[in-house]
Amino acid sequence: MKAMIxxxxxxxxxxxxxxxxxxxxxxxxxxxxxHACGVNPVDYKxxxxxxPLGLTFPIILGYDISGVVESxxxxxxxxxxxxxxxxxxxxxxxxxxxxxxxxxxxxxSLKPDGLSHAEAASIPLAASTAWQALFxxxxxxxxxxxxxxxxxxxxxxxxxxxxxxxxxxxxxTASTSNREYVExxxxxxxxxxxxxxxxxxxxxxxxxQGVDMVLDTVGGDVLARSFETLAxxxxxxxxxxxxxxxxxxxxxxxxxxxxxxxxxxxxxxRRDTLDALARLLERRFxxxxxxxxxxxxxxxxxxxxxxxxxxxxxxxxxxxxx
Amino acid sequence: MKAMIxxxxxxxxxxxxxxxxxxxxxxxxxxxxxHACGVNPVDYKxxxxxxPLGLTFPIILGYDISGVVESxxxxxxxxxxxxxxxxxxxxxxxxxxxxxxxxxxxxxSLKPDGLSHAEAASIPLAASTAWQALFxxxxxxxxxxxxxxxxxxxxxxxxxxxxxxxxxxxxxTASTSNREYVExxxxxxxxxxxxxxxxxxxxxxxxxQGVDMVLDTVGGDVLARSFETLAxxxxxxxxxxxxxxxxxxxxxxxxxxxxxxxxxxxxxxRRDTLDALARLLERRFxxxxxxxxxxxxxxxxxxxxxxxxxxxxxxxxxxxxx
Numbered sequence: 001m002k003a004m005i006x007x008x009x010x011x012x013x014x015x016x017x018x019x020x021x022x023x024x025x026x027x028x029x030x031x032x033x034x035h036a037c038g039v040n041p042v043d044y045k046x047x048x049x050x051x052p053l054g055l056t057f058p059i060i061l062g063y064d065i066s067g068v069v070e071s072x073x074x075x076x077x078x079x080x081x082x083x084x085x086x087x088x089x090x091x092x093x094x095x096x097x098x099x100x101x102x103x104x105x106x107x108x109s110l111k112p113d114g115l116s117h118a119e120a121a122s123i124p125l126a127a128s129t130a131w132q133a134l135f136x137x138x139x140x141x142x143x144x145x146x147x148x149x150x151x152x153x154x155x156x157x158x159x160x161x162x163x164x165x166x167x168x169x170x171x172x173t174a175s176t177s178n179r180e181y182v183e184x185x186x187x188x189x190x191x192x193x194x195x196x197x198x199x200x201x202x203x204x205x206x207x208x209q210g211v212d213m214v215l216d217t218v219g220g221d222v223l224a225r226s227f228e229t230l231a232x233x234x235x236x237x238x239x240x241x242x243x244x245x246x247x248x249x250x251x252x253x254x255x256x257x258x259x260x261x262x263x264x265x266x267x268x269x270r271r272d273t274l275d276a277l278a279r280l281l282e283r284r285f286x287x288x289x290x291x292x293x294x295x296x297x298x299x300x301x302x303x304x305x306x307x308x309x310x311x312x313x314x315x316x317x318x319x320x321x322x
Numbered sequence: 323m324k325a326m327i328x329x330x331x332x333x334x335x336x337x338x339x340x341x342x343x344x345x346x347x348x349x350x351x352x353x354x355x356x357h358a359c360g361v362n363p364v365d366y367k368x369x370x371x372x373x374p375l376g377l378t379f380p381i382i383l384g385y386d387i388s389g390v391v392e393s394x395x396x397x398x399x400x401x402x403x404x405x406x407x408x409x410x411x412x413x414x415x416x417x418x419x420x421x422x423x424x425x426x427x428x429x430x431s432l433k434p435d436g437l438s439h440a441e442a443a444s445i446p447l448a449a450s451t452a453w454q455a456l457f458x459x460x461x462x463x464x465x466x467x468x469x470x471x472x473x474x475x476x477x478x479x480x481x482x483x484x485x486x487x488x489x490x491x492x493x494x495t496a497s498t499s500n501r502e503y504v505e506x507x508x509x510x511x512x513x514x515x516x517x518x519x520x521x522x523x524x525x526x527x528x529x530x531q532g533v534d535m536v537l538d539t540v541g542g543d544v545l546a547r548s549f550e551t552l553a554x555x556x557x558x559x560x561x562x563x564x565x566x567x568x569x570x571x572x573x574x575x576x577x578x579x580x581x582x583x584x585x586x587x588x589x590x591x592r593r594d595t596l597d598a599l600a601r602l603l604e605r606r607f608x609x610x611x612x613x614x615x616x617x618x619x620x621x622x623x624x625x626x627x628x629x630x631x632x633x634x635x636x637x638x639x640x641x642x643x644x
Binding site for chain 1 (some may be wrong): 567
């Protein structure tokens with residue numbers, strides 16, 4: 001099968017097309033014909049060697065897959081060949097920059113009705129992260145006030161839609177050029193982080209009460225200052241273990257007198273999360289946000305864009321023409 | 323009434339006996355004849371002016387009271403004169419270094435049967451903190467593995483007993499001289515922090531798995547290193563917003579790949595917490611730990627001991643002879 005691989009850590013120029021044997025499904029596993037594969041920041045972070053995952057070369061990146069079950073291994077209970085599925089491969093296993101992919105059925109869900117493979121491949125990683133942050137960790141409810149950092153990004157844009165669906169009042173930070181986009185996603189108050197201090201804006205707009213939950217997609221100083229925006233018993237969920245060196249734990253002082261919580265989230269691949277998202281996608285409560293579709297051999301372009309731009313929506317690789 | 327007051331922030335020598343009018347209970351309030359008042363570290367922290375509570379002088383300290391309801395204000399529903407009660411006054415209201423005290427009935431509970439007033443006055447603040455950390459925030463269950471820092475102290479000694487009662491495996495840190503004491507409270511593994519690295523001991527003793535919950539009563543570096551001891555989905559509950567300046571948020575990196583939580587706890591005065599503790603005290607599942615009983619006019623001695631020693635158990639002021 002065709003696959004884009006890397007044989008060492010470094011720049012996007014290391015990505016190269018290769019021919020590899022089609023993998024075979026073991027017990028509890030599916031062989032999936034990959035139709036589309038989403039590209040995420042974690043792809044270039046692994047390519048650069050920034051994550052200590054203990055992988056061996058050649059590495060196939062790509063952690064958002066939509067495709068069709070080609071065959072099943074022994075003991076598979078939930079899927080048959082021909083099923084259209086979507087999922088996020090574990091980071092410790094081969095990814096989806098390839099024509100075929102083997103995955104444990106435990107982390108796979110049926111592709112939402114009405115979505116193309118490209119649309120479905122934009123969902124699993126970012127939307128599961130947003131879902132688990134909002135609902136599994138922060139347990140947000142209708143009427144809660146939430147603040148979402150980096151609201152135009154992959155996780156942030158899904159979080160804004162999900163929090164809006166849940167009936168929350170949504171504060172969101174974004175750059176000037178993404179203000180309108182984030183408003184259209186459902187944010188009630190968009191804070192332009194290039195010109196405004198989000199701590200002050202939240203204080204003013206909530207009459208000093210603060211927000212019930214902050215989703216931090218940035219880390220470092222943004223994480224540290226987020227505690228100042230919390231209401232009593234509020235919580236920060238962070239998905240960004242970056243830029244922490246320079247930030248002092250002194251920032252936590254504000255959290256004590258508020259009985260606040262910090263949840264450090266590393267998304268878990270779970271079928272139940274995907275099942276929930278599929279229902280909302282089918283009912284159009286949330287929308288896939290595909291910005292660009294590229295062929296597999298142009299994946300280096302996608303990496304370049306993710307590394308250098310304040311992007312909106314997702315870039316998806318099309319492996320099979322629909 | 324007699325009351326020990328301070329008229330300015332500073333050393334223990336500022337504590338002085340004074341005669342003040344007996345306060346009168348307002349709507350929903352009780353007038354309590356104070357029989358015993360526990361002394362806590364928060365007492366000397368307020369005396370030193372370390373807490374930004376916005377208090378006005380003269381200040382009556384003392385946040386652990388056991389006594390008898392003398393009279394009730396309008397609308398009181400749960401108590402009648404003659405009831406024996408125990409509770410922790412809010413830090414923003416006058417404390418219990420006095421013969422009488424007025425309190426909202428909402429934070430008061432009936433004194434546990436079988437306990438003296440001195441014993442009951444050793445309970446509310448420390449044991450409520452331990453309860454809320456273990457059960458309301460960390461939600462520990464039988465079979466969980468917990469690590470309790472400062473296990474010989476007021477909060478730590480209650481936490482060891484409560485975690486033992488709950489069926490947890492209890493790791494505890496203590497100084498050399500308190501090892502045996504903490505073992506007797508119910509700790510399974512006592513780590514002498516003067517000679518051993520608690521991160522390494524936990525790793526060895528749990529076969530690399532880590533603990534489900536850490537109760538941090540120390541702050542700073544101990545808080546930072548505690549994340550390294552956690553099992554996946556574990557949590558740290560800290561009650562110590564101290565010594566944070568020097569600690570880097572880099573310590574949180576270990577928390578991300580474990581999907582860990584940090585709860586910052588500032589104890590809340592709640593009748594339901596005291597009611598739960600009273601049932602356990604009556605059944606002798608947990609024991610009051612009164613180290614010394616002093617008369618009210620010797621309170622400066624109690625402050626001195628708390629400020630300078632690695633104490634065990636509680637010091638209680640006896641206001642009425644039993």
